[in-house]
Structure formats: structure tokens, C-alpha cells
Amino acid sequence: xxxxxxxxxxxxxxxxxxxxxxxxxxxxxxxxxxxxxxxxxxxxxxxxxxxxxxxxxxxxxxxxxxxxxxxxxxxxxxxxxxxxxxxxxxxxxxxxxxxxxxxxxxxxxxxxxxxxxxxxxx
Numbered sequence: 001x002x003x004x005x006x007x008x009x010x011x012x013x014x015x016x017x018x019x020x021x022x023x024x025x026x027x028x029x030x031x032x033x034x035x036x037x038x039x040x041x042x043x044x045x046x047x048x049x050x051x052x053x054x055x056x057x058x059x060x061x062x063x064x065x066x067x068x069x070x071x072x073x074x075x076x077x078x079x080x081x082x083x084x085x086x087x088x089x090x091x092x093x094x095x096x097x098x099x100x101x102x103x104x105x106x107x108x109x110x111x112x113x114x115x116x117x118x119x120x121x122x
Contacts, residue, residue: 005048008052015051015110015112026072036052038051062114067115067116069117090110090111091113092108093107093109
């Protein structure tokens with residue numbers, strides 16, 4: 001159902017470096033790029049994640065209660081992506097671990113303060 005999610009950024013170059021490295025851990029690459037917008041996906045036909053300078057010219061800000069969840073295919077990948085995010089300067093928003101019998105996740109905020117989650121469901 002979701003085609004892509006866009007997160008606002010005030011520094012496209014800094015955000016691009018963060019997401020190039022972070023999303024490479026799950027096999028995602030840039031598939032669309034313009035002057036104010038970059039999008040990544042594991043396959044151009046699959047849902048993607050993008051960062052963009054706001055169209056209205058105002059500063060990007062974090063949506064309260066907004067979160068992007070990245071699904072992976074193993075607990076080990078949850079650990080790897082969460083650790084990579086922190087290594088790249090993200091802020092820990094919830095250590096990796098089981099949240100229920102079949103939901104394993106870790107939470108973090110990117111360099112612009114956007115909240116993300118990486119998860120695996122059994």
C-alpha cells in the first residue's frame with residue numbers, strides 16, 4: 001500500500017550521506033535524485049524512503065507522533081541497522097529487543113530528528 005515515505009531535511013548533503021550508508025545495510029540504493037530530493041529503495045518497484053527540502057521553502061521540522069518503520073528479514077539485520085544508525089550519529093530512541101512474542105525492533109532519530117524504527121516479525 002505504501003509507495004514511499006518522505007522525510008524533511010534542512011541539509012540534503014548531510015542527510016544523503018547518512019541514508020546512503022544506513023540503507024546500504026539492507027541493500028537499498030538511490031533510485032531517484034533531483035536538486036532538492038533523493039529517494040532510496042531495494043527495488044524501484046518496491047516502497048521507498050526519500051528525504052527532501054520542504055517544497056514551501058520553510059525549514060523542515062519533525063512531526064510529533066510520526067515514525068517511519070523499515071522492515072528487514074532477520075533479528076540480526078535489526079541489530080545491524082540500528083547499530084549503523086547510531087554509528088552514523090543517530091540518537092537512540094529505544095534499544096533493540098523484543099517488544100512482543102513476534103515483534104523485534106529498535107528505534108532511532110536521524111540527523112534531522114525524524115523518528116525511525118527497524119523491525120522484524122516472526
